[in-house]
Amino acid sequence: MTIEYKLPDLGEDIETGDVIGVFVSVGDTVVEDQALLEIETDKAAIEIPAPAAGTIKEVHIKEGDTIKVGQLLVTIDDGKAKTKGSQVKEVAKTQDEVIEEVAEKEVEEEMDADPESEPQEVELNTTQDLTENSEEKEIPDTAEPLAKNKNAVPASPTTRRMARELGIDINLVEGTGPGGRISEDDIRNYAPGKRSKPKSEPQAPEPPVIEPQDPKDKASSDKWGNIDRTPMSKVRKLTAERLTKAWTAPHVTQYDKADITEVEKLRKEFGDSVAKAGGKLTMTSIILKVIASALKAFPEFNASVDMENGEILYKKYYNIGVAVDTDRGLLVPVIKDVNKKNITKLSVELSELSEKARNKKITVDELQGGTFTISNLGGIGGTYFSPVLNAPEVAILGISRSAIEPVYIDGGFLPRLMLPLSLSYDHRLIDGADAIRFLRWIIEALEEPFKIPLEG
Amino acid sequence: MSNAENKTQVAIIGAGPGGYPAAFLAADLGLEVTMIDPEDNPGGVCLYRGCIPSKALLHSAKVISEAEHLKNLGITFNKPKIDLDKLRDWKNGVVEKLVRGLGQLSRQRKVTYLQGRATFLNSTTLEIKRTDGSMEELEFEYAVIATGSRPAHIPSFPNDSPHLLNSTSALDLPEIPKTMLVVGGGYIGLELGTVYAALGTKVSVVEMTSGLMQGADRDLVRVLQKSSEPIYEAIMLNTKVVHMEETKNGIKVKFEAEGSEDTEMIFDRVLVSVGRKPNSENLGLENTGVEVDSKGFIKTDNQRRTSDRNIFAIGDVAGEPMLAHKATHEGRIVAEVLAGRNVAFEPNAIPAVVFTDPEIAWCGITETEAKEKKLNIKVARFPWSASGRATTLDRNDGVTKLIIDPETDRVLGMGIVGPGAGELIAEGVLAIEMGALVSDLELTIHAHPTLSETVMESAEVYYGLSTHMYKPKRDR
Numbered sequence: 001m002t003i004e005y006k007l008p009d010l011g012e013d014i015e016t017g018d019v020i021g022v023f024v025s026v027g028d029t030v031v032e033d034q035a036l037l038e039i040e041t042d043k044a045a046i047e048i049p050a051p052a053a054g055t056i057k058e059v060h061i062k063e064g065d066t067i068k069v070g071q072l073l074v075t076i077d078d079g080k081a082k083t084k085g086s087q088v089k090e091v092a093k094t095q096d097e098v099i100e101e102v103a104e105k106e107v108e109e110e111m112d113a114d115p116e117s118e119p120q121e122v123e124l125n126t127t128q129d130l131t132e133n134s135e136e137k138e139i140p141d142t143a144e145p146l147a148k149n150k151n152a153v154p155a156s157p158t159t160r161r162m163a164r165e166l167g168i169d170i171n172l173v174e175g176t177g178p179g180g181r182i183s184e185d186d187i188r189n190y191a192p193g194k195r196s197k198p199k200s201e202p203q204a205p206e207p208p209v210i211e212p213q214d215p216k217d218k219a220s221s222d223k224w225g226n227i228d229r230t231p232m233s234k235v236r237k238l239t240a241e242r243l244t245k246a247w248t249a250p251h252v253t254q255y256d257k258a259d260i261t262e263v264e265k266l267r268k269e270f271g272d273s274v275a276k277a278g279g280k281l282t283m284t285s286i287i288l289k290v291i292a293s294a295l296k297a298f299p300e301f302n303a304s305v306d307m308e309n310g311e312i313l314y315k316k317y318y319n320i321g322v323a324v325d326t327d328r329g330l331l332v333p334v335i336k337d338v339n340k341k342n343i344t345k346l347s348v349e350l351s352e353l354s355e356k357a358r359n360k361k362i363t364v365d366e367l368q369g370g371t372f373t374i375s376n377l378g379g380i381g382g383t384y385f386s387p388v389l390n391a392p393e394v395a396i397l398g399i400s401r402s403a404i405e406p407v408y409i410d411g412g413f414l415p416r417l418m419l420p421l422s423l424s425y426d427h428r429l430i431d432g433a434d435a436i437r438f439l440r441w442i443i444e445a446l447e448e449p450f451k452i453p454l455e456g
Numbered sequence: 457m458s459n460a461e462n463k464t465q466v467a468i469i470g471a472g473p474g475g476y477p478a479a480f481l482a483a484d485l486g487l488e489v490t491m492i493d494p495e496d497n498p499g500g501v502c503l504y505r506g507c508i509p510s511k512a513l514l515h516s517a518k519v520i521s522e523a524e525h526l527k528n529l530g531i532t533f534n535k536p537k538i539d540l541d542k543l544r545d546w547k548n549g550v551v552e553k554l555v556r557g558l559g560q561l562s563r564q565r566k567v568t569y570l571q572g573r574a575t576f577l578n579s580t581t582l583e584i585k586r587t588d589g590s591m592e593e594l595e596f597e598y599a600v601i602a603t604g605s606r607p608a609h610i611p612s613f614p615n616d617s618p619h620l621l622n623s624t625s626a627l628d629l630p631e632i633p634k635t636m637l638v639v640g641g642g643y644i645g646l647e648l649g650t651v652y653a654a655l656g657t658k659v660s661v662v663e664m665t666s667g668l669m670q671g672a673d674r675d676l677v678r679v680l681q682k683s684s685e686p687i688y689e690a691i692m693l694n695t696k697v698v699h700m701e702e703t704k705n706g707i708k709v710k711f712e713a714e715g716s717e718d719t720e721m722i723f724d725r726v727l728v729s730v731g732r733k734p735n736s737e738n739l740g741l742e743n744t745g746v747e748v749d750s751k752g753f754i755k756t757d758n759q760r761r762t763s764d765r766n767i768f769a770i771g772d773v774a775g776e777p778m779l780a781h782k783a784t785h786e787g788r789i790v791a792e793v794l795a796g797r798n799v800a801f802e803p804n805a806i807p808a809v810v811f812t813d814p815e816i817a818w819c820g821i822t823e824t825e826a827k828e829k830k831l832n833i834k835v836a837r838f839p840w841s842a843s844g845r846a847t848t849l850d851r852n853d854g855v856t857k858l859i860i861d862p863e864t865d866r867v868l869g870m871g872i873v874g875p876g877a878g879e880l881i882a883e884g885v886l887a888i889e890m891g892a893l894v895s896d897l898e899l900t901i902h903a904h905p906t907l908s909e910t911v912m913e914s915a916e917v918y919y920g921l922s923t924h925m926y927k928p929k930r931d932r
Contacts, residue, residue: 006750009731010608014664046611051750052742070750152804152820154866154891165798179864181891 003076005036005051007069017046019065024074028056036074039067054078155182163187167237235329246391249305250427253386253398254435258443260402261417266449279347283419284322284376284399288346290445291397292318292338293452295372298438302371304392305429312429321370321390322350324357331357332390334370378402378419387424394429397442398422419446464490466794467582467596469574469739472500473507474771474783475602476558481791483565490568490594492584497555498562498569501604502780505624508554510647512547513627514811517654521687521813528850538655544629570594576740579764583740598766598794601746601754602787603739605732605772607644613728614702621727623648633657633724635689637709639697641668643810645729646680649688650812652727658689660723662711664696669810673823675837676816676873679853683814700726734773749775758800759793760786768793782806805869805888809878814854817881820869820888821859834862836894836918838910840874842925845905851875856910858884858894860918865893876907883911894918 010017017039024036033049040046058075061067153160153170159182163170166187173190175182232240260283267281274281295302295318304313318339321332333353335346356362373390376399387398400420406413423439430438445451468479471493479491479498495504502508523533562569572586574594582594607622609615618630626648632655638645641663653659661668668684668691669677685691692711698718699710706724713719734752741748745764747755753776754769756762762769768790771783789801807819826833840846840854854874861868870884887897898915902908916922 009751014730051748152868152888154864156890157803160802161799164800164802175891177891178895179861179866179891179893181866181893 001078001080002057003052003054003078004072005074005076007039007048007067007071007073009069010046014069016066016068019061019063019067022059022061022063024050024056024059026056026059030054030056030076037061048073050076052076052078153182154180159184159187165231233328235331239330242391243388246389249389249391249394251386251389251424252427252432252435253422253424254432254439255384255420255422256436256439256443257418257420258446259407259416260419260446263446263449264402264417274344274347277344277348279344279349279351281343281347282350283378283402284374285343285347285350287374287376287397287399287442287446288320288322288335288338288350289341289343290442290452291320291372291374293445293455294438294441296339297441297455298434300429300434301395301425301438303394303429305394305426307428315371317369317371319369319371321373321393322354323373323375324354326358328360331362331367332370332373333357333362333366334368336369372396374399382420384420384422386422389424389426394426395435395438396424398424462592463595464488464568465597466490467492467574467594467599468602469493469582469599470500470602470604470735470771470773471495471498471558471562471569472602472604472771472783473502473780474604474787475500475600476562476787477784478600478602478770478787478791479567480561480565481788482794483567485791485795487791487794489565490570490596491562492570492572492574492582492594494571494573494587495555496571496587497559499551499555499558500602501606503551503555503558505627507780509547509551509627510623510651511811512550513543513629513651514647516543517651518813520654525850538632540629540632540655547627547629575738576744576746576767579744579766596766598768600787600790600794601736601739601762601767601769601773602771602783603735603773604783605734605778607729608731608733609728610730613700613726614707617702617707619702619707619723619725620700621725623727623729626652626727635706635723636660636725636727637662637707637721637723638727638729640729640731641665641670641691641693642729642731643669643812645727646684646810646812648727648729650684653687657725659687660690660692660721661688662692662695662697664694666694668693669816671822672808672810672816672818673857673871675823675857676818676855676871679855679873680810680812680814680816683853684812687813732772732778734775734778736773758802760790760801761793777806777808779806779808803889804891805885807881807885809881811878814851814874815877816871816873817877818869818871819881819885820867822869822871823857823859826859826869831868832862833868834860834918836860836914838914838917838922838925840907840910842913842922843907843910844924845907845909846874848905849875854907854910856880856914858897858911858914858918860894865895865918867892867894867897870911872910874907874910880907880911883908 019037020040021038024030030036030050031053035047036050038047054076056074057077060072060074154175155170160170162184163173168187168190170182170187173182173186176186177183263286267283267286271281299314302315302318306313317337319334319336320338321334324331324333333356335349335353338346341349353362353366356366370390370393372393373396375387375396377385378399378401382400384400385398387396389396398421400422402417402419404415405418407416407418421439421443423435425435465488466482468475468489468491471479471491475491475493476498479489483489491498493500520536523536526532570584570586572584574582574584577583577593580595582596582599584592584594586592607624609622614620623644632652635658636652638649638659638661641661645661646668649659649661667674667677668681681691692713695711695713697709698712701708703722706722707726708720708722709726711719711721736748736752736754744767746762746767749755754762754774756769756774760768760770760774770786770790772778774786785803786801789799792799805820807817810816823835835857837855837857840856841852846852846854851874854872854877856872857870858867859869860866867884867887870881870887872880894915897911898919900912902912913922913924917925
């Protein structure tokens with residue numbers, strides 16, 4: 001590392017001095033505190049010592065110069081590697097930061113047609129650090145560049161601290177009080193979608209403001225009874241923010257049912273062989289494969305909208321996220337290149353990723369880069385639901401609980417296993433007719449698996 | 457010898473006004489804390505050799521000068537007799553009482569206090585040399601560097617001379633010299649100059665720039681300078697000390713001033729107060745990832761985290777302004793960060809107080825700074841000649857002023873000169889921190905008759921509607 005050594009502050013009021021001797025030249029090796037030069041100041045002659053041991057790379061001053069405090073004197077190579085600290089910072093991320101980063105990254109990706117080029121150093125060692133950190137108290141690392149001098153914000157210290165705790169950059173909040181003073185309500189009403197990374201935010205319409213019930217009321221009860229106020233977890237906050245943002249896309253949801261009687265038989269038949277490979281053959285892993293083929297046939301479902309530039313970004317990769325219910329809230333690990341993997345491999349990967357998500361071992365890389373999402377609530381119950389998009393993706397498939405129903409086939413009712421499917425899509429890009437075609441394609445592929453090799 | 461089994465969650469190096477509040481709050485928040493300091497109790501420079509002893513002495517100086525001042529009111533005292541040993545004992549007693557209190561508070565909080573000096577062996581281990589000479593190693597999860605600063609010296613001065621004082625030795629009150637030269641017209645020199653002048657020393661001040669107290673607004677300093685002139689033998693501005701020499705009778709000092717011949721004078725004592733330097737050396741920082749800037753300050757982010765993730769730095773060693781109350785606030789912030797809270801050091805105003813007579817205090821932006829930065833500001837000034845309370849004190853020499861953003865009427869800065877300015881400035885700090893408007897100060901009832909009314913009246917001045925100062929309204 002080279003040190004650009006400047007004339008240090010020599011004490012009160014000494015600002016300039018005349019160089020009366022230079023004791024080193026280029027190539028010299030110096031030890032720490034070795035005299036580099038002597039200057040005569042208004043008060044006295046002063047020797048300027050080397051700040052560190054090293055080799056003199058350049059001498060920027062000469063005898064007779066009048067130099068000022070802060071002026072570059074010499075360049076010293078101390079032979080050490082670059083700062084240890086910044087590397088440590090990169091890898092030692094807490095789980096919540098990882099999640100936040102995913103959110104930020106995806107926003108960036110939305111604007112970037114080639115997400116592969118995103119720097120990926122953050123993956124290194126993340127898993128390991130997550131395990132270490134998950135047990136202990138996390139120290140929020142909101143390090144900002146050094147010496148950033150912000151103008152004083154017109155808000156009380158309490159309000160400023162509240163903004164920080166909510167992850168809001170108070171400098172971006174408009175104060176409604178006298179003289180632009182920022183109140184707690186201003187912070188609460190600040191569009192949640194603007195948090196964290198306002199600059200890379202796509203020009204979406206302002207998200208609706210969710211009115212908190214009684215924001216000023218910090219009491220533990222109101223006139224109707226007792227209230228417990230608990231701070232939102234980071235995952236909860238992030239989920240809320242991201243969904244609120246996604247909500248700004250005009251959503252439509254289509255519902256339909258797939259007859260999975262036959263595919264369920266196959267699932268049971270091949271379950272053992274997949275189990276041997278280390279995975280669990282589930283309807284989700286089968287649907288993953290079906291979706292990958294469907295996305296190929298319907299490229300607008302594997303896309304994003306860039307309203308700012310009026311462009312559609314068609315993704316040439318097929319990465320499908322699967323929503324996982326964890327102790328800490330909803331996480332969406334992403335299975336990469338689904339089109340290139342068989343169902344056995346997908347089953348193994350899905351089991352692994354779900355496990356990691358639940359054990360807090362998931363890494364940044366594993367939570368990002370999705371182009372489509374599946375949310376399967378069938379294990380719990382329900383018939384249909386309207387999933388909210390996982391922006392910037394433009395479609396999401398909701399799966400509910402299958403049930404045996406009487407189906408009228410060839411002049412009679414037969415007991416068939418029916419799977420309710422709900423497809424939500426971004427109407428800015430996709431019209432209803434295309435959406436139902438897409439959904440029908442998935443259903444037909446489930447009902448007639450030969451469709452995939454035939455058309456997919 | 458070495459004992460690597462010693463572990464602590466938080467190691468705090470230095471028990472000054474940054475370190476001990478950090479230790480106390482960290483302990484209160486449930487962390488296990490070890491504090492390392494060479495003194496036998498917490499307190500640091502502030503209590504042992506800085507704020508507290510100097511204020512104890514300034515208190516006696518103030519009473520002496522006030523007693524003298526009473527002659528204007530028809531009351532005269534005999535010249536005070538000064539028992540220097542007793543005064544020194546009293547001052548030391550003040551220090552002792554306070555540091556022992558801190559020792560007790562430390563024990564009550566179960567903070568482990570190690571008397572000694574710590575150096576970093578690496579990013580997780582300290583080597584501690586105990587005052588008794590024993591060595592031990594201490595492993596930490598987090599370390600907080602709070603090692604403060606020390607008086608700067610000028611290498612070419614006869615620094616070994618017993619006649620040459622710095623702030624530390626001056627506070628020891630070795631004697632009341634007949635003559636003293638204060639080199640450097642900053643706050644330390646002027647405060648100690650005030651003490652020695654009150655005790656009877658003929659004090660001269662030499663300052664190489666054109667005014668005392670650089671950094672403070674000139675209109676405030678002018679008031680101080682005018683009041684100070686009678687107590688000092690000389691105030692030499694635009695004057696440099698070009699040479700100093702130890703002689704039998706004291707130190708011979710050669711001055712150089714523009715437009716006049718060089719002069720030489722001999723002083724019994726010379727007090728060098730040319731600033732302070734951060735104590736970032738000899739800490740083994742090279743064994744860590746901690747980075748230091750060209751002035752020796754440790755680089756930190758807004759949570760006071762250094763470039764080494766587990767190491768924090770607070771107080772003088774972490775940068776300007778080198779003020780105890782800044783260190784304390786930083787210490788408390790770091791304790792909260794260590795406890796897992798997402799907080800940062802982000803004050804809107806840090807007060808600065810010079811305990812001269814009259815006192816000067818300011819906070820937020822100064823008029824000088826605003827002009828340098830070409831900020832759009834308005835200044836409202838209320839002279840204490842119009843204050844009833846100041847008149848009852850026979851001290852009409854003060855000024856209270858506000859620096860205002862005319863677009864929003866927000867208070868951006870406050871400056872005060874006058875007796876008690878150090879106490880009055882608190883209102884300005886709160887106003888700035890709360891984003892108060894001038895009208896907020898104007899509409900807040902201030903007790904009568906107090907000097908605090910000058911804050912309210914300066915707000916009234918801004919609107920051209922001050923009760924006690926008639927100034928026809930100008931067109932807005």
